[in-house]
Amino acid sequence: MTITQELSSWFSPSHIEIAPALKIGDKAPSCPELAFPTESRKPTIITFLRHCGCPVSEVAFLTMRKAAAEHLDINFVAISHSNQQSTDKWLEAVGGPKEGTSSESVTVIVDAERNIYAKWGLGTVSWGHLFSPGGLLAVYKMGKDQGVWNRPTESGSRWQSSGNWAVDGEGYVRWGGPATRVDEVVDIAEVMDALKST
Numbered sequence: 001m002t003i004t005q006e007l008s009s010w011f012s013p014s015h016i017e018i019a020p021a022l023k024i025g026d027k028a029p030s031c032p033e034l035a036f037p038t039e040s041r042k043p044t045i046i047t048f049l050r051h052c053g054c055p056v057s058e059v060a061f062l063t064m065r066k067a068a069a070e071h072l073d074i075n076f077v078a079i080s081h082s083n084q085q086s087t088d089k090w091l092e093a094v095g096g097p098k099e100g101t102s103s104e105s106v107t108v109i110v111d112a113e114r115n116i117y118a119k120w121g122l123g124t125v126s127w128g129h130l131f132s133p134g135g136l137l138a139v140y141k142m143g144k145d146q147g148v149w150n151r152p153t154e155s156g157s158r159w160q161s162s163g164n165w166a167v168d169g170e171g172y173v174r175w176g177g178p179a180t181r182v183d184e185v186v187d188i189a190e191v192m193d194a195l196k197s198t
Helices: 003-008 055-070 084-094 115-119 133-146 188-196
Strands: 044-048 075-080 107-110 163-167 173-178
Touching: 044 055, 055 075, 055 084, 055 133, 084 107, 163 188, 173 188
Parallel strands: 044 075, 075 107
Antiparallel strands: 044 163, 163 173
């Protein structure tokens, strides 16, 4: 990691056309990297990460990884907009896509051009979102309570919004939306309740 790489993460990413954010009941957009409905027809929980190196991304990913080991009937997908090399290096630093000896893992998709982010309505965030006092305090508490702090940022943008969704076996959104705060991670219990009610 260089100082230039770290500084570049503070620049707004290039402009792309952003679709309206998906709502509950919408058909999930399908693409070769993330196709719906899935072949297995299992529900899918998706987390769109902030940049690799962000402590919120790490907590979100570890939450997904733990859930993947416990819920074998659900697909878990994490999407990174950092480039492949940076994502691979970050994954190695956080322990990889599997929890312990579990055979189940989080599928990690690299979307460096942010095309999948755009299809799901995820553009850039405002100053108020990124620097909200409540959000920053929560990120500090993540570090203090869970020992998860900033790691080097080699690619990606701090301004890219994140989000979490759950999609049922038929390819319809049943839970989720864009993150409303910088510290937001997927609430697995809440997702499970939403999927059970469909």
